[in-house]
Amino acid sequence: MLTFNQKLVRDIDFHIRKIKDNIYTPLAELTVYGFITPEPVPFSQRQQGKSFEFRIGEKWGDLWDCAWVNVRGTLPSATYEKNITLCFDCGGEALIVDGSGVPLRGLTNVDSTFERSLGMPGKTVWRLPAEYYRSGEVNIWIELACNDLFGASTGGVMRQAHLAHCRDDLRDLYYDAWVLFDLLSCLDAKSPRYKAVLACLNDALNGLGDFSEANVAKCRQALAKELNKQGGDPSLTVTGVGHAHIDLAWLWPIRETKRKGARTFATALDLMSHYADYIFGASQPQLFQWIKDDHPELYQRVKQHVQQGRFEIQGDMWVEADTNVPSGESLVRQFLYGRQFFREEFSQTTRMLWLPDVFGYNANLPQIMRKSGVDYFMTQKLSWNEHNKFPHHTFTWQGIDGSSVLTHMLPEETYNGPAAPRSIRRIEEEYREAGVCDSALMLFGIGDGGGGPGPEHLERLQRIRNLSGISPVKQGKAVDFFRHIEKTQPRYPRYKGELYLEKHQGTLTSQANNKRFNRKMENALRELEFVASRQWLCCQSVYPTDALRALWQETLLYQFHDILPGSSIKRVYDESCARYQAMLTQAQTLTQRYLDEFTTTLAIPPGKTVVQNTVGFTREAWLAQPDGYHHVTLPAFGYAVLGDAQVIPPILATPDHLENALISVDFNDQGHIVAFFDKQAQRPVLQPGSIGNRLAVYDDICADCWDINITYRDRQPQAFTLVSSAAYQDGPHAVVEQHYRYGQSQLCQKISLLPGSKRLTFETHIAWHEDLKMLRTSFVTATPSDDVSCDIQFGKIRRRALTNNVYDAAQFEICAHKWIDYSQRDYGVALLNDGKYGHYAKDGVLDLNLLRSQNHPGVGADRGEHTFSYALFPHTGDEIEGLVNREAMLFNNPVRVSVSEGRTAEKTVALPDSFIYCDSPHICIETVKKTEQGDRLAVRLYEFDGVHAATTITLNAHMGHCCLSNLMEEDEEPLTVSDGCVSLTFTPFEIKTLLIDVA
Structure with a gap:
């Protein structure tokens, strides 16, 4: 009742x-005639494709179809003083253009999976400009997309095409x-x-x-x-910013994002002409670049509005990237290329990192931000935690090196705010720091699929500026909001360490081929930059600046937070994997060219093999040659010319046993490891009685490409069954080759040892054809610890390996890059990988997530062929003394070989064995490259063990002026150079960048 x-x-x-229902009165129907194509075509080619007459209620296309339509009609003879509107709904998205094809306004159908509590997403009404009243005729070209905001097809049915009078x-x-x-x-x-x-x-x-x-x-x-009743003196003021979060790919392909951007930006500019106080903001230079390429006139209007302060550029990353999986150098390049673009195009950069929708934030991001010139961070994603509510909205976030940034998490906990009174009330009720901070940020508009605010948002804001009963709202820029709250930053709480999202842990594994391609591209680009820099400095070769920039920027694009994490539709991965392969081939071809040029520069006899080390650690390697196997020791960033073949030390391989002078490994009749003994340390590596490398298959139910059900370990897994096993010696490698089967899937694994090494390597090839399953391997170490060390960007973090409380339990899947390690003071065990990121590490278990097979959003995700490797690496001492980071770096970056053709370069140079090296075991030289501006060498180093360290850097080329810079290669601090060397001191996990003038 x-x-x-x-x-x-x-x-x-x-x-x-x-x-x-009575605001719009229909006046006259319009004719719609056009041309349908499977992919977008430019305005100049609009009259190609299948000709079609579009009728109300009739289907015109299938998902992802495109069309250009000409909409025509006559205005009624009665005059309505410019109150005539076009009402148009094509059952998808649309873009109105002028007679030259310049975007004027975006439209979208009302049907969408957009959350209705946040507002209606449709934009189907456009007020006719004055010129139509003078001519009395309507003649409009509109580009159509047979998809809605969230990709899903609405059937491609034309629903509206008429003129209406607006009251x-x-x-x-x-x-x-x-x-x-x-x-x-x-x-x-x-x-x-x-x-x-x-x-x-x-x-x-x-x-x-x-x-x-x-x-x-x-x-x-x-x-x-x-x-008209107004509030009194406010305790809280809300800053509203018009926003359209645009996923560069998600439930739609990248090509559709380019059109979403045009529709969104055109709509924003159109609304600015009607609402004088409207301020709209957008991030992602990649999106701006697409607009510049495809719609230069629209882009010039955007630039004008940026200069006028009406259009705010937000966030300096090239894209809104995932921050769990990309390498530290990738994140640096996100800022480097993003800030460079904004500076060149708009003569400004922002001080903000704008990541409203990323699935957790790594613990070294504050340092990367601060050394990139970024002081403020905005998100809202931590509000999605499933088990523990994140404790703050406005706080100082501190990273592993001590760097800190001012952080604001939207109290409304959405970036799609409806700009309604209920938005303000939610902010008031939820804002945890309202007692110490007098302002909150509100993003309003239709996002994810783009579109941004509509007139309804701006009409509401006009009425709630200072409405009695709720806090006042003003439209403004996000950067001004941050500058204001920065004044009282000492009062805010402090939070140290990673911002772990208790959701979407499946994104550390889903779409495994993309993740492995990303790792290989990161390694390939690092390697190409080094060899190109060496040739540029030593032999005056041309540095491939343009090629590297293009390769980097496309790699950064695929690190977008719905591509690399694995949460997009199948088409996105079909297209990106094809591009990855092409980019990788290009990078490797360029690298080999520089390696061969280097060999020519050495002027050695024909047929001699030159082995090159492209990482900053000394290493040993075995290589097969026609005369036998050669063992070679290589200096950091150096090379060696192979001499005579050598005798391989004794190693042993049988189907149930592998052994060298340092370790022995026993297998049972299912191929599982039942004993792993360190002969040198005289102790077991794995827990006695445990089973190692059981290829377990878990039911991956009640999940999707984003999420893993926290209860998955409550169900007993099945496992791959051993079909056959063989043992052999492949040169210096002792190998046990095992073939497995499970369901419709087959797996081949070559488990191998090298002489003088404790690393047990698992080279794996699998044809994976399961549904709603998850493949994992695990090892129960004999050195359990309360914490586990995890490799992250430019450093490491320690995470709890216990489940004492709900916070520990919620972190059931964690991210680690190249390695994860359990150590006691005297001994430890590391698990290395060459392209995996999801791990379970509790109670001494090292567990690696290898593959998943979900169906949403990517249908048939991960079904198919996969090749990957992982390795178990026991070591004396903890991960520092055991040189785990070095071992993982070598595992991910094999030596490179070139053979002399006997040619001699025009100019030979006496080249030292090592191009550049540092003398500290705690310092990694991550990057050697030519500077973005000018002709200097940039060298990026970081301390990775969490200790204070001093080192001397030696460059075997003439070292002139040398200085420290930030990550953006600016803000120089001179250093003293002595005999081609420079001395540096590092605090724990500190990143440094050297800029070196060379002759």
């Missing part, structure tokens, strides 16, 4: 909906009443304000009668009594 007040609310809702007074009345009605949901039903607003709405709307101009004006005047 409804109460009396509830009945009044019901009646008011009815009246408001009736008003809305502006009735439209204004609708928003007046709607705002007051929404305000009721924010007020205490017993408060005087609630009672007054309810009575005002009831009296005004019941007295409306018909919709004559006089009655509408009288009704608006009655509502103004409550609508």
Whole structure:
């Protein structure tokens, strides 16, 4: 039984909906004729493809189809003083252009999976410009997309194409009443304000009668009594920024994102012409680059609005990238290329990292941000935690090196805010730091699929600027908001370490081929930059600046937070994997060219083999040659010319046993490891009685490409069954080759040892054809610890390996890059990998997530062929003394070989064995490259063991002026150079960048 007040609310809702239904009066139908193509074509080619007459109620296309249509009609003879609108709904998305093809306004159908509580996503109305009234004719070209905001096809049915008269007074009345009605949901039903607003709405709307101009004006005047009531001195002020979070790929391919960007930016500029205080913001230079390439006139208008302060550029990363999986250098390049673009195009950069929708944030991101010139960080994703509520909204986030950034997590906990009174009330109720911070940020508009704010958002904001009952709202720039709250930063709480998201842990594994390609591209680009720099400095070769920039920027694109994590549709991965392969081939071809040039420079006899080490650690390697096997020791970033073949030390391989002078490994009849003994340390590596490398297959139910069900380990897994096993010696390698089968899948694994090494390597090839399954391998170490060390970007973190509380239990899947390690002070065991990221590490278990097979959003995700390797590496001492980081770096970067053809370079140079090296075991030289500007060498180093370290860097080329810079290769601090060397000191996990003038 409804109460009396509830009945009044019901009646008011009815009246408001009736008003809305009468705002637009249809005047005349329009003809729609055009051309359908499977992929987008430019405006100049719009009259190609299948010709088609579009009729209301009829299907015109399938998912991802495109079309250009000409919409024509005649304006009615009666004049309506520029109040005629185009009402157009093609059952998808659309872009209105002018006679030259310049975007004017984006449209989208109303049907969408967009969260209805945040507003209606549709934009189907466009007010005709003045020129149509002068001509009396409508002649418009519109580009169509047979997909909605969230990709899914709506059937491609034309639903609207007519002219309508807009009653502006009735439209204004609708928003007046709607705002007051929404305000009721924010007020205490017993408060005087609630009672007054309810009575005002009831009296005004019941007295409306018909919709004559006089009655509408009288009704608006009655509502103004409550609508014009203002608040007093505020305790909290909300800054609203128009926003359209645009996923560069997700439920749609990248090609559609380019069109979404044009529709969104055109809509924003169109609305700015109608709303003087509207400020819109967008991030991602990649998106701006696409607009510049495809719609240069629209891009120039965007630039004008940026200069006017109406269009805010937000966030300096090239894309809104995932921050768990990309390497540290990749994140540096996100900022480097992003900030460079904004500076060159707009003569400004932002001080913000803008990542509202990324699946957790690594613990070294604050240092990378600060050394890239970024001081502020905005997100809201931590509000998605499934088990523990994140404790702060405004706080100082501190990274592993001590660097800190001012962080604001949107109190409304969405970037798709409806800009309604209920938005403000939610901010007031949820904002945890409201007692120490007087401002909050609100992003309003339709996002994910783009589109941004519509007129409804801006009409509401005009009415709630200072509405009694809620905190005041002002439109402004996000950077100004941060500058304001920065003034009271000492009062905010501090949070140290990673910002772990208790959700979406499946993104550390899903779409495994993309993740492995990303790792290989990161390694290949690092390697190419080194060999090209060496040739540029030593032999005056041309540095491939343009090729490297293009390769980097495309690699950075695929690190977008719905591509690399594995949460996009199948087409995205089909296309990106093809591009990855092409890019990798290009990078490797360029690298080999520089390696061969280097060999020529050495002027050695024909047929001699030159082995090159492209990492900053000394290493040993075995290589097969026609005369036998050669063992070679290589200096950091150096080379060696092979001499005579050598005798291979004794090693042993049988189907149930592998052994060298340092370790022995026993297998059972299923191929599992039942004993792993360190002969040198005289202790077991794995827990006695445990089973190692059991290829376990878990039911991956109640999950998707984002998420793993926290209960998956409660169910007993199945396992691959050993079909055959063989043992042999492949040169210096002792190998046990095992063939397995499970369901429709086959797996081949070559488990191998080398002489003098404790690393047990598992080279794996699998044809994976399972559904809703997850493949994992695990090892129970004999050196359990309460914590596990994990390799992350430019450093490491320690995570709890216990489940003492709900916080420990919620971190059931964690991210590690090249290695993860259990250590006691005297001994430890590391698990290395060449392209995996998801791990389980509790109670001494090292567990690696190898593959998943989900169906949403990527249908048939990960079905197919996969090749990957991992390795178990026991070591004396902890991970520092055991040189785990060095071993993992070598595992991921094999030596490179070139053979002399006997040619001699025009100019030979006496080249030392090592190009550059440092003398500290705690320092990694990560990057050697030519600077972005000028002709200097940039060298990036970091301390990876978490200790204070001193080192001397030696460059075997003339070292002139040398300075320290930030990650953006600016802000120079001179250093003293002595005999071609420079001395440096590092604090724990510190990143340094050297800029070196060389002759």
